[in-house]
Amino acid sequence: MRDGIFHLDRRPNISIQGQIREMLVSAILGRQLPPGDPLPSSRKLAKSLGVSRNTVVLAYQGLVDDGYLESRERSGFYVSDDIMEGRADEPVAPPATPDPRPNDGPDWTQRFQVRPSHQSNIEKPRNWLTYPYPFIYGQVDQSLFPIAQWRECSRQALGRKGMDVWTGDALAADDPMLIEQIQTRLLPRRGILARDDEILVTMGAQNALYLLAALLVRDETRVAIEDPGYPDVRNIFGLKTDHILPVPVDAHGLPVDEQLDGADIVFVTPSHQAPTTVTMPKARRQELLARAGEKDFVIIEDDYEWETNYVSEPTPALKSMDTAGRVIYVGSLSKTLFPGLRLGYLVGPAPLIKEARALRRLMLRHAPNNNQRTAALFLALGHHDSLVHKLQKAYRERWKIMGQALADHLPGWSKAPTFGGTSYWVSGPDGFDAGKLADRALDDGVIIEPGRVNFAQSRPPRNHFRLGFSSIVAERIEPGIRLLADIVKRDF
Ligand SMILES: Cc1ncc(COP(=O)(O)O)c(C=O)c1O
Known part of the structure; x- marks a missing residue:
């Protein structure tokens, strides 16, 4: 032994x-x-x-x-004789497959008030890095990430001098250095000015959206969402209310018309509509704000993907045009830094942030101090701005290559005019099954994301899919799309 x-x-x-x-x-x-x-x-x-x-x-x-x-x-x-002191006897190993209802145990299925595991979600292969053509969305290209600078900030953040910061339980508070950096480095890029008491650090945009659902939504609350849209937001709000109003998006994003009337909350991704990536023009943003005032709804602006416009200047955030305090802004560091960091932020009127802070305290107190401080240092030393600049250049090139490759190999499949973002939304002919294509493509090393999950209806269209370009090097894009087009010709 x-x-x-x-x-x-x-x-x-x-x-x-x-x-x-x-x-x-x-x-x-x-x-x-x-x-x-x-x-x-x-x-x-x-x-x-x-x-x-x-x-x-x-x-x-x-x-x-x-x-x-x-x-x-x-x-x-x-x-050592005493190393095992103070431990209980070794527990008996549980059976390989748990008994769903052992003896007198509780019937859990009767006790659940919500069943989030029954919702449909985006799925991505965990081992995507091993695929030659990962058109996957929202992951990092490791070759572009300044690991030495990040590591240095992390080393500083975990230093002896700052030990009180990273070891302490901050209860409901955020790292003041990160708040200052969000205020001075991140929000001004989007045209937003905010006081300390109008900002909350969250564990990713996801946590911000969950906090908002918990604070603002109950059974009767009516929430308008984009269709197709971000499935997680539909799922998060769907746990709280049955009154989800999917509003079909057009070539300019969420339409501003009577479909929004009656909503208490309107969720929108104006910078790049998720998943179609179209940008909402300034005039429509103004209409949206005006309608929110007239019909008395509040707006959640999910600015999940940092501003990119490869054709002209990016449009400032909706929040920057909001004089009435109707817009709650959700930001994220997932797309510029990395999603594993789990840092995002919420910007809104002080009374809302106060409640969100108290609620976050109940849920998780605060995001890990060392991550907050590392990100704050990374921002303060200018590494984030320089990374955004580098990513912008790399992504502009990939965006162009992918646009051309799609036009050459799958002509007419990508119709909406897109200016930025890190993906293309691709639509096959009616009746085309992108789920089937995704399965076949995987066998040939190509990852694509079927768009079915983005639609709210129970029988969603199956002909759309998303092609991300944040994690695939430029040289692989054209061959990958050519291969995809060959599979379409061969098998469909
Ligand atoms: C539209 C949209 N909102 C929010 C998020 C969540 O971002 P985070 O990683 O900051 O939680 C994502 C993630 O991809 C997203 O696509």
């Missing part, structure tokens, strides 16, 4: 010393090496693992320092 304990799998991301430590900790805490047991001599273990003796000695010494091992003079290393 002891022979089975001492072996290494050789993983690339952990040092050999770290792997030896992990192996021993796991054996000690897993009770395979009980307290008082001797360890092999460093020479013997080094030989059997095929590593240097020094590496083993250092690993042993580290475990002595941390109380896992004891070093006995002239005898060697032993598992």
Whole structure:
């Protein structure tokens, strides 16, 4: 049994010393090496693992320092007698497939008030990086990310000097440095001015939308959403009310007409309509604000994707034109930094932010302090602005290549005039099944996102799909679309 304990799998991301430590900790805490047991001599273990003796000695010494091992003079290393104190007996392993209703256990299905797992969601292969043609949306191109600068900011954020910032429980508060950076670096890019008490840091735009649904929506609340639109917003608000009003979008985004009347809340993505990517012109934004005043609805502006316009200047946010305090602005760092960071922000009237802050405290208190401080430093040192500039250049090139490739290989399939964003919305002929294409394409290494999930109706059109270009290098775009067109010709 002891022979089975001492072996290494050789993983690339952990040092050999770290792997030896992990192996021993796991054996000690897993009770395979009980307290008082001797360890092999460093020479013997080094030989059997095929590593240097020094590496083993250092690993042993580290475990002595941390109380896992004891070093006995002239005898060697032993598992500490007291390392397992204060632990309950090992629990019995649960069955491989849990019994849905064991004996007298509760009937959970009767207890759920909502069933979010029954909603349809966007799905993406987790191993998308291994595909040659990942036209996936919302992921990062690792080759463009300034990892050295990020790591340096992270190192500073986790420094001893700032220890009170990153170790402390801030309760409902945000990192003041991040608030200042949002105020001075992010919002002005979108034409928005906001006071401290009008900004809340959230765990991504997603968390901001959830907070708004919890604060503003109950059974009777009527929420107008774009159709096609962002499925998560339909799902989030759908947990709170049955009165979701899907409004079909046109070539300028959400139409401003009587379809919005009667709504309490209107959700909109004016910068690039999600998923069609069309930009709402300024005149329509003004109409939307005017109608919100006349009909007394509030607007949630989801500016999830930073401003890009590859043809002319980007349009300022709807929020920047809002003089009546009717627009709640949702921003995100997912598309410029990375979605795994989970940082976003909410900008709105102070009384709304006050409630959202109190609610966020109940949910999760605050976003992790070290992430907030790292992002704040990254912004303050100008790395974010420089990254946005770099991304803008790379994406403009990809946008052009993809537009041309679509025109050449799938002519007429991408109709709406788009100026920015990081994807194209593609529409096959009526009756075309983009879900089937997605499955076939995957076999040939091409990832596309079927658009069915973006529609609110129960029998959605199946002919649309989204092609993202944020994660695929320029040289792969044309060959990938050519391959996609070949699959269409071959199989459809
Ligand atoms: C339209 C839209 N809104 C919000 C989000 C959520 O963004 P975040 O990653 O900041 O939660 C996304 C994510 O892709 C999105 O597409």
